[in-house]
Amino acid sequence: MRYYLNSSSLIVRGKFRVCSSSLDGGIRDCTTLINHQVSNNFSxxxxxxxxxxxxxxxxxxxSTAGLLTAVSMNTLCILSWDSLTVFITAGVTHPDPVGSDVIQSPPTAGTINIIVMVQNFSDQGLVDAVIxxxxxxxxxxxxxxxxxxxTVTDAVAIATEGSGDVRYAGSATEIxxxxxxxxxxxxQQALMRQTGVIQRKKPSFFIQSSMGGSHWxxxxxxNCPYYPCHFEGQRCDFCYCPLYPCGDTTLGDWIEKPGKASVWSCTRCTLNHDPRVTSHLKRNPEASLEELKALFLKI
Incomplete structure (x- = not known):
């Protein structure tokens, strides 16, 4: 899985099995998921x-499943919890009118779009995750x-990579x-950015940390307190790697957790922190991992 922003769109690429209420929704195989921003007066x-x-x-x-919204991609929230990644844009300008007949309207700033990326889910698990x-x-x-x-135009997409073993995703399960x-x-974070309660000029990135107690x-x-985490002059554009988890053991390691699924750790990887590799990936977001590694080794 990899993701990037292009022309006011979030684009997620990989080989997925998807359950979605998006345009051309349902359960099917996909290579691309898109959350695309349209104008407020889109008709x-x-x-x-x-x-x-x-x-x-x-x-x-x-091979594409698409979601539309008038919410700015600058308010996008990307959240990572081990192998779970969630993308959310949210607005509530046009909530569901309780007690009235609802006609499907064009996407507006009142849309909540949620994309969830998980590992090894079966079709049953995908449907359970929607609930x-x-x-x-x-x-x-x-x-x-x-x-x-x-709201009247909310959409959700659950996408999985892997063998499809996970059948249950209710709140009684760990996942x-x-x-x-x-x-x-x-x-809540996405809505606070859309309404201006929290001001951000770019998408927000969150990670679930267990250090000092579970928190986001x-x-x-x-003013990152950890800079430089690798070397002086590093680029931090991809602190949350858009290639995660790449699974390349020359760059990272699978960390075993007793009784739990392994977690991909890339703390020793400096690939996307190298200035020339970072610039190349931003110009060519579809660049393969092999291409990036070859460029890195030439430096």
Missing amino acids: GDPERELETLVLSLGLSKK TVTEAKSLALRNIGHSFAG GQRIHATVFFGT IEWEKK
């Missing part, structure tokens, strides 16, 4: 908008004072608890 054909975007990026429409995500989103809205459980906690926290840490490049 066009959502299918045509997505198709035009996909073709402009040189991707396959058949967990919806529960957590609704609870997050209630927690910050809203009386509704969602379900993580999904619930991440979406609950991330939805927002990484900000400015």
Whole structure:
């Protein structure tokens, strides 16, 4: 899995099995997930908008699942908890009108879009995760004072890489608890950025840390207390690696946890911190790992 921002769109690439309520949704195999920002007054054909975007990026429409929103990608929240990664944009300008007939409207700033990346889920597990995500989103809205459980255009996509062994993702399971906690926290953070309660000029990156007790840490490049974590003059554009977990043991290691799934650790990797590699990856977001390593070794 890798992800990047391009032309006001979040693009997630890999080989996925996806369960989504997105355009061309359902359960199917995909290579690309997109959360695309449209204008606030968008009134066009959502299918045509997505198709035009996909073709402009040189991707396959058949292998793409797309979500649309008018929420700025600068308010995007990316949350990482070991192998779990969640992407959230959120706005509540147009909540579900309780007690009235709802007509599907064009995507607006009142849309909550959630993409969840997990490992080794079966189709049953993907569907179960949709329930967990919806529960957590609704609870997050209630927690910050809203009386509704969602908006008329909310969408969710659960994507998995791997063999498909995980069948259950309810909040009684460990992975379900993580999904619930991440979406609950991330939805509130995304809404605070959309409403201006928290001001950010770029997407926000969070990591779940167990040091000093379980809690979320927002990484900000400015005044980072850990710089330089590798070497003087390093680039920190990809402190949260868009290639994670690459699984290349020349760059990182699988860390065994008693009774739990292994976790990919890349603390010794300096690949994406090298200035020329970082610049190349930003210019060529589809560059392969082998291409980046070859460039790194030439330096």
